[in-house]
Amino acid sequence: MTGSLGNVASLAARAGGSVVRQVRSAIDPSTARPAGAGQPASGWLVVTVFRDPSDVDTGQLPAPLAEFGDRIEVRVRPAPGGKGTELAVRLRDRPSSGTALGRLSGSDPQADLRSALRRAKQLIEVGEVLAVDPAPHGRRTATPGGALLEAFTKAAPRAGVR
């Protein structure tokens, strides 16, 4: 394709792109929905920690989980194949799991617990919770896309499919 033809195609395509996306979402929602974004009926959130089960003491949970006190149930069992230990947690009051969109945007009832479980895994495996901010950056232009991404980035540590 020549450059000019490509540019014309690109401009035309971009102009119609959002409309097409809307239509496609309406007629075929599966294309807009990530696979596997549901939640198990049991309500357990699970991570596998690469440590022996004896190293994961449910009586002395890492601080992010300990803060939940008796509001959570904890289950630990060996992971098969030498993969470490499966650490599972769930809220005792078993709230609704919320919508897939809520889970993916970190606004579901288990969002805080999901974040705490991830941080607990890091503390057990690495000994620290990885911090990224403040990361050096230049001027943030105020755009709708930028605002959306910032909101999603802020929610991302609490968001997920599990």
Added chain:
Amino acid sequence: MKAVTWRGVNEVGVEDVPEPRILDDHDVILEVGLSVTCGSDLHLLGGYIPAMRAGDVLGHEFMGTVAEVGPGVTKHRVGDRVVVASFIGCGQCWYCKQELWSLCDNGNPNPGITEALWGQSIGGCFGYSHAMGGWAGSHAPYIRVPYADQGAFTIPDGVSDERALFASDAAPTGWTGAHQAEVKPGDVVAVWGAGGVGQMAARKAMLMGAERVVVIDRFDNRLAQVRTHIGAETLDYEQVDVPAELREMSGGRGPDVCIEAVGMEAHSNGPQYLYDQVKQQLRLQSDRPTALREAIYACRKGGTVFALGVFGGFVDKFPMGAVMNKALTLRGAQQHGHRYIPEILDLMSRDEVRTEHLATHVMSLDDGPKGYRMFKEKEDGCVRAVFRPGG
């Protein structure tokens, strides 16, 4: 400090940003010696990976000198000359312990984004969008390196900065492709893409004993580099029918291993390119898999196809029938660099891996926009534009 930043789609800037500081015990602050553009950056520039914010610092392939160490760092001291893997791995999770470093469970502080996209998150990457952790990039005088005992490697004396630089990403990515595709002695290996990664994949395939290695591209200067510096054969896809040539070169079988080092913005000659371009711009597919399709078509029965170029989302007209009926093994990966960088540095010190020729244009950070333009448009035979923050 001054940094090269993403300002918007196809817009690169140079602006002042705060200096990084140590946030975690296992961090080092690196004074960047050299930092290089990568073909995968072009996907960010073009807006094909829509997780960049204006002001994000670009760059993920770099080397430099340790300027400050966190209290938990044991392997490095101030003044060490190191090269850093572009992916961020903790070294403690199951994936890192299996040496599948790019799959680290803990290196991406924003796991929700890639979990939503791919079902699971992978490790973080410097300067590669908020989907990959939001880590600041290396086109700056200083960069914070987390998990530095894992990801930073001391450069042997006698290996130049210009050579060691490519042990950060291009070489270990190429190594990942050839090694994980399990190239065997006597194999015929085809590599799509004669950029830095494709050249390094070809070199590793040769070191693993491949009988014949063929690299495919359309740019004369890149193909000449392959012949001169790597020692592999070449095909210009604008001049020949690639699958037909590969069949002839492999006794009618097709290559045993096909490595795709192009990614989501592949070009081609045929009408399928127009089709893929329109569909990508309409966002009916996120990635153009032209070279990947050809690799699958060309591969011998029972062979292996390795997707080494960066793909972000979804592709169309994927030849699943060929994958299934020809009993192909289809694999892919970002680089598991920590596994390969020590070997690469050792080979570099023995002159068995040479990469200086990739750095066709070396310039200051002030020339960031020009460097990316030259790299994207392949101006003046640009293979890689390299930035030297020290001027």
